[in-house]
Amino acid sequence: MDRTVHHGLEGVLAGESAICEVDHEIGGLRYYGYEIEDLAEHCSFEEVAYLLLMGALPNPDELFEFKEALVASRPVSQKTIDFLCQVSPSVKRMDVLRTAVSMLGMDESDHEANGHAANLSKAIRLTAQMPALLAALLDLPLDENVRTDPSLSHAAYLLTALTGVRPEPFAVKVINVSLILYAEHEFNASTFAARVTASSLSDLHSAITSAIGTLKGPLHGGANEAVMEMLLKIEAHGDVKQYLEERLARRKRIMGFGHRVLRKGDPRSNIIKAYAKKLGEQTGDERWYKVSTALEALMQHEKGLYPNLDFYSASAYYLLGLPIPIYTPLFVCSRITGWAAHIIEQHDHNRLIRPRCAYTGPKARAFVSLEERA
Amino acid sequence: MDRTVHHGLEGVLAGESAICEVDHEIGGLRYYGYEIEDLAEHCSFEEVAYLLLMGALPNPDELFEFKEALVASRPVSQKTIDFLCQVSPSVKRMDVLRTAVSMLGMDESDHEANGHAANLSKAIRLTAQMPALLAALLDLPLDENVRTDPSLSHAAYLLTALTGVRPEPFAVKVINVSLILYAEHEFNASTFAARVTASSLSDLHSAITSAIGTLKGPLHGGANEAVMEMLLKIEAHGDVKQYLEERLARRKRIMGFGHRVLRKGDPRSNIIKAYAKKLGEQTGDERWYKVSTALEALMQHEKGLYPNLDFYSASAYYLLGLPIPIYTPLFVCSRITGWAAHIIEQHDHNRLIRPRCAYTGPKARAFVSLEERA
Numbered sequence: 077m078d079r080t081v082h083h084g085l086e087g088v089l090a091g092e093s094a095i096c097e098v099d100h101e102i103g104g105l106r107y108y109g110y111e112i113e114d115l116a117e118h119c120s121f122e123e124v125a126y127l128l129l130m131g132a133l134p135n136p137d138e139l140f141e142f143k144e145a146l147v148a149s150r151p152v153s154q155k156t157i158d159f160l161c162q163v164s165p166s167v168k169r170m171d172v173l174r175t176a177v178s179m180l181g182m183d184e185s186d187h188e189a190n191g192h193a194a195n196l197s198k199a200i201r202l203t204a205q206m207p208a209l210l211a212a213l214l215d216l217p218l219d220e221n222v223r224t225d226p227s228l229s230h231a232a233y234l235l236t237a238l239t240g241v242r243p244e245p246f247a248v249k250v251i252n253v254s255l256i257l258y259a260e261h262e263f264n265a266s267t268f269a270a271r272v273t274a275s276s277l278s279d280l281h282s283a284i285t286s287a288i289g290t291l292k293g294p295l296h297g298g299a300n301e302a303v304m305e306m307l308l309k310i311e312a313h314g315d316v317k318q319y320l321e322e323r324l325a326r327r328k329r330i331m332g333f334g335h336r337v338l339r340k341g342d343p344r345s346n347i348i349k350a351y352a353k354k355l356g357e358q359t360g361d362e363r364w365y366k367v368s369t370a371l372e373a374l375m376q377h378e379k380g381l382y383p384n385l386d387f388y389s390a391s392a393y394y395l396l397g398l399p400i401p402i403y404t405p406l407f408v409c410s411r412i413t414g415w416a417a418h419i420i421e422q423h424d425h426n427r428l429i430r431p432r433c434a435y436t437g438p439k440a441r442a443f444v445s446l447e448e449r450a
Numbered sequence: 451m452d453r454t455v456h457h458g459l460e461g462v463l464a465g466e467s468a469i470c471e472v473d474h475e476i477g478g479l480r481y482y483g484y485e486i487e488d489l490a491e492h493c494s495f496e497e498v499a500y501l502l503l504m505g506a507l508p509n510p511d512e513l514f515e516f517k518e519a520l521v522a523s524r525p526v527s528q529k530t531i532d533f534l535c536q537v538s539p540s541v542k543r544m545d546v547l548r549t550a551v552s553m554l555g556m557d558e559s560d561h562e563a564n565g566h567a568a569n570l571s572k573a574i575r576l577t578a579q580m581p582a583l584l585a586a587l588l589d590l591p592l593d594e595n596v597r598t599d600p601s602l603s604h605a606a607y608l609l610t611a612l613t614g615v616r617p618e619p620f621a622v623k624v625i626n627v628s629l630i631l632y633a634e635h636e637f638n639a640s641t642f643a644a645r646v647t648a649s650s651l652s653d654l655h656s657a658i659t660s661a662i663g664t665l666k667g668p669l670h671g672g673a674n675e676a677v678m679e680m681l682l683k684i685e686a687h688g689d690v691k692q693y694l695e696e697r698l699a700r701r702k703r704i705m706g707f708g709h710r711v712l713r714k715g716d717p718r719s720n721i722i723k724a725y726a727k728k729l730g731e732q733t734g735d736e737r738w739y740k741v742s743t744a745l746e747a748l749m750q751h752e753k754g755l756y757p758n759l760d761f762y763s764a765s766a767y768y769l770l771g772l773p774i775p776i777y778t779p780l781f782v783c784s785r786i787t788g789w790a791a792h793i794i795e796q797h798d799h800n801r802l803i804r805p806r807c808a809y810t811g812p813k814a815r816a817f818v819s820l821e822e823r824a
Contacts (some may be wrong), residue, residue, distance in 0.1 A: 085805035094811030109812035276667025286660035293650025431459035437468030438483035
């Protein structure tokens with residue numbers, strides 16, 4: 077047995093997957109072979125969700141059917157909505173969402189079935205349910221006419237649910253792009269947690285619950301909320317350079333920069349950056365873009381780090397009028413498709429994920445009875 | 451980068467840990483250096499929980515304080531109990547328990563604190579709350595006098611909560627031993643899921659929720675329930691050998707045998723086997739022990755596989771009058787201490803767990819617009 081200790085499993089190939097490829101040579105990212113730039117520019121989120129779950133882009137008929145299935149799956153049981161609405165607003169929204177998805181798992185009639193078809197139908201249902209769950213997280217009523225409106229794309233439905241008004245086409249485009257960019261990123265921590273859970277042949281809802289709990293952490297999905305809180309502080313502070321130097325002097329982490337895998341920059345950052353810029357121009361509120369680009373230049377100069385997807389996503393969400401505590405749940409709304417694709421892949425080719433550890437504790441020692449212990 | 455694909459992370463050292471050592475040479479298992487046989491024979495579960503959480507066995511004063519903290523932490527919020535009691539009995543108990551623990555995570559006032567002391571206090575609280583949660587899973591009322599009785603050890607409190615009567619000392623001893631045997635097993639799938647979740651700096655309740663969802667699967671904790679259901683079928687069938695041959699001919703898994711790590715036998719199995727035998731003698735119901743030993747001999751002969759901890763635990767629980775759907779939640783009641791010890795260790799020396807995958811999907815390909823797709 078190889079005695080190398082793989083801290084954080086860095087660089088370890090923990091299995092095979094056909095879903096997502098990180099191309100270090102060109103700094104690219106592909107879902108099932110398609111460049112993220114093409115998908116973000118030309119596709120609806122529904123097309124990308126279909127791609128991730130089925131392995132191929134849909135033709136018009138397949139897309140029509142898939143959208144119909146999503147619209148039909150939008151309702152969430154009143155019991156779950158009631159639960160969400162009675163939780164104190166002081167509770168972290170990711171804790172509430174994790175509990176809500178766990179609760180929805182209790183209702184699944186086909187719960188014990190881990191077959192491909194059952195998993196697919198659970199995945200579509202949970203993806204479709206997310207906007208209603210997020211609206212309830214914000215304690216916003218969701219109009220029945222909105223929920224049942226098949227003319228609303230998933231992005232438009234989500235934005236309407238979160239703002240209460242029919243959104244501008246450009247706002248829908250930004251959310252659509254954001255949903256596509258966040259949808260999948262191979263064996264990231266939350267996806268890997270989902271695969272570990274699924275590998276005991278536990279069910280899809282259990283695995284998604286694990287993923288949500290993992291995404292919550294500030295070293296993962298929680299970063300997008302932390303970025304916006306930082307930008308607000310910098311704006312109040314007034315001097316980006318001084319703020320940064322103070323943080324770095326105190327060895328504090330700057331959120332939204334660097335990535336375990338994408339060391340030479342995150343191709344998704346440039347895409348969302350362009351939308352953050354346009355949103356600033358359109359709304360006439362260019363403060364966040366200015367602060368963000370200044371911080372980006374400084375971080376590259378001082379630390380050699382590039383912004384990741386979370387960095388410009390934060391100010392884009394802010395300019396869309398979305399409340400900060402919903403940013404990480406928005407990540408869930410998107411990544412749920414990648415998680416589900418990985419859970420299905422895990423169940424289709426299952427092997428229990430059970431590593432070993434390097435033991436560093438005390439050597440074998442004689443037992444000492446309670447009375448004799450000092 | 452090493453291009454070896456580690457399916458199921460088999461044999462990969464995914465990190466360091468001081469908690470538990472599997473000794474392949476002598477077929478031994480040690481918690482912090484103490485042999486599992488010594489701990490099971492001489493300790494209360496409270497002593498072992500203390501050992502796992504603190505890294506040393508307690509002296510009498512420390513144990514007294516620890517027990518006091520456990521008794522004081524037994525109450526569960528009425529909201530959570532109400533939730534548990536209103537769930538339909540047809541819902542899988544592990545789904546309900548996963549949701550309940552996620553819900554308790556929403557209440558944690560020190561929720562965002564991942565510091566050592568905060569984690570320890572959450573771990574003690576959740577361990578102490580488990581018996582009340584399990585009683586509610588069975589829709590059994592928990593007498594206030596039982597819950598607050600400091601003379602009841604954790605094992606006695608648990609068994610009283612699950613049966614409604616003050617148990618015999620030998621029954622308490624069996625549960626105490628079972629709690630010790632199930633408490634910890636290094637980087638098993640549920641513990642590893644907990645560590646992955648904790649590694650994003652998410653909180654202890656999120657990590658335990660991931661672990662429960664993982665333990666649920668039939669390749670992990672769900673096995674103890676499956677063993678008892680199998681024993682009931684064999685007893686009804688009448689002929690162990692014929693039953694086994696039919697199963698093996700249809701390439702069906704025999705539950706409770708073999709282990710990814712303990713290939714030459716599970717040292718815990720012999721310990722619980724002795725208690726299962728005595729329980730059979732005491733109750734005069736020796737059917738399960740007879741069927742079990744017959745199956746053990748056949749499996750060793752036909753497949754070269756040894757029973758694991760789940761195998762004789764199942765019939766021991768059955769003879770204690772515990773309902774089958776509570777067997778895996780009982781595993782949670784015990785393993786929660788090991789999970790918590792690992793989460794604390796992960797947070798104390800954190801590194802995000804983020805492996806890579808070997809990409810097996812389509813090569814980079816040109817985008818095709820929706821209209822052009824066949």
